[in-house]
Amino acid sequence: MATNGKRETVIEARGVEVGFGDRLVLKGADLDVYRGEILGFVGGSGAGKSVLMRTIIGLIRKSAGTIKVLGSDLDQLSDDERRAIERRWGVLFQQGALFSSLTVMENLQFTVRENLHLPQRLMDELAVAKLEMVGLDASVCSKYPSELSGGMTKRVALARALALDPEIVFLDEPTSGLDPIGAGDFDTLIATLQRVLGLTVYMVTHDLDSLSTVCDRIAVLYDGKVIAAGTMDTMLKSEHPWMKEYFRGKRARAAIGAREAALSGNG
């Protein structure tokens, strides 16, 4: 597996191109994600952040480029090898994407049932353990997604992403739709899980607070390419017009002020 100094690259995207019809959304995107980091992925609305994430996990076909995950080029794998790699990541889609007709317990066991052959009692114990990991207790097991608050839905979706003890978790806008306190709590949860479980976290987000509080590095997608990757300090020093506006503009200052006000009880 590739290493950069001491850092092991767990996702390596090179020259990734993706288009829909005659419109190219990704025009040669390059990205490295290192083991154990929380990478925040930003870009304007419709820039292609979700498209790149979905391409990395194989849900969207690219027209050019290579993607290696955990050392393997996914295009070169047999179906069995591919499934084995897929078991090593978990995904939290935008909106949580829980199955509405299944209870929380059934949602949590869905992936496990497909991948492992375990006795029901053990699966039940595992599901409760995952719920506890994300700060929920067994009382939510019999609830349906429509009975959960936005924050609980995100937590259940995160528990489901963790179902197979993944090494990498992909999170698509995990704090969208949460109030500032809920978003702050969710960020803390992600940071704690990353530390305790040694996860690599790939997080598409618009949330500047998440970026400054939990992300080790930030990558920026602009005009179909990753134009920068580095720490928040690096982002704040950039003179690129889009990055300047995004990280230092009026919206950035307002967003940071809003969560600080909510956390100090003035929101």
Ligand SMILES: Nc1ncnc2c1ncn2[C@@H]1O[C@H](COP(=O)(O)OP(=O)(O)OP(=O)(O)O)[C@@H](O)[C@H]1O
């Ligand atoms: N399956 C698809 N078919 C056609 N066009 C698509 C498809 N998926 C995404 N697109 C288009 O690709 C572009 C990038 O979409 P994407 O969802 O990746 O944006 P994003 O950067 O995640 O934006 P946002 O922050 O608003 O969620 C958009 O113009 C979208 O309409």
